[in-house]
Amino acid sequence: MPTNPKQSEDRPEGDRIAKLLARAGVASRREIERMIADGRITLNDKPVETPATFLTTLEGVSVDGKPVAGPEPTQLYAFHKPTGLITAERDASGRATIYSALVNAMPKDAPRVMPIGRLDLNTEGLLLLTNDGGLKRQMELPANGIPRTYRARAFGDVTQEQLEALIEGVEIDGVRYGSIDANLERASGSGKNQWIEMTITEGKNREVRRVLEYLGLKVNRLIRTAYGPFRLGDLPRGRVARIRKGDLDRFRSSLKRDRK
Structure with a gap:
């Protein structure tokens, strides 16, 4: 029964x-x-x-x-986020958000879009936008290990050997950060700004800043230059470019293969 x-x-x-x-x-x-x-x-x-x-x-x-219409074909856009914008639709403190800039930057016929991941207030560079919630979750998932590359300008002294040691990961204040590929772009001498390129795959909150601060550096500029195969290139600050369908389709196919 x-x-x-x-x-x-x-x-x-x-x-x-x-x-x-x-x-x-x-x-x-x-x-x-x-x-x-x-x-x-x-x-x-x-x-x-x-x-x-x-x-x-x-x-x-x-x-x-x-x-609201039914689901539209998946679209992906690259946005060169300036500093001073919150990656959110609205901010309780009244600060400007990325949507303030996107009003005029997005094509008039573009669908509503969501950011993939976040860039904090003082970080600039590549922010991907999509109208597909499934793609957003897939690209943000740490288990997929999609690389994100940054250029950091930091004040202080660091050696290439110290940076290379990050390939083994590092634990800071009880938080474990996975493998990081870091390289000095050019050394500026003792007590001066250094440009460092770092590629991470987890994207934990403020990961790049915290790791460099752990090494005794003070980050004064941080730019994301790539997310997966998609690069910032020469996209002007505050502008948007649509990722070509073929490039998006190839990327999604590679994600499916990697998950098998």
Whole structure:
């Protein structure tokens, strides 16, 4: 005798609205939950009250009064983030966010996009943007080991030998950082700024700054120059460029092969 004969009948059909909206490129699931709490998402002109709203389609769903279409083809953009911008949609302290710059930088026909990973307030350089929540999660996952390359200008003394030792990883204040490929671009002599290139694969919070500070250096400029195969190149500060579909497709195929 079944203990819960109505279990299959009572189980909601479809997916949570946050999952569908993330897949459609509206925002991350966490951000969508905040948008629901703020009353910005409606279903058939009525505010959605809970993220635990199950739907089979996005028909009738609007965000900020604008209807949401179904999932669009995956797109990826490179943005040269300037310093002084928060990587978030909004900031409780009223600081400028990347979306302040993206209003004029993104193509007029571009979909809503989300940042892949973050760059802190004082870090500049390559920030990838996508309309695909699945791709965002896949690229941020530390287990996928996607390399991120930075150029750091730091004041103080360091040797190439010290930097090469980072290939074995390092533990700082109880936090273990994995293998880091670091090289002096050029030595400027004792007590002067050094340019150092570092490639990491975990992307832990403030990882590059903390590791260099651990070596006795003071970082005064930090630029991300690459994320996976995608490079900043000569993209002007504050500008956006769409990644070509062929390049994106090849990258996604390599991710699938690596995970087998």
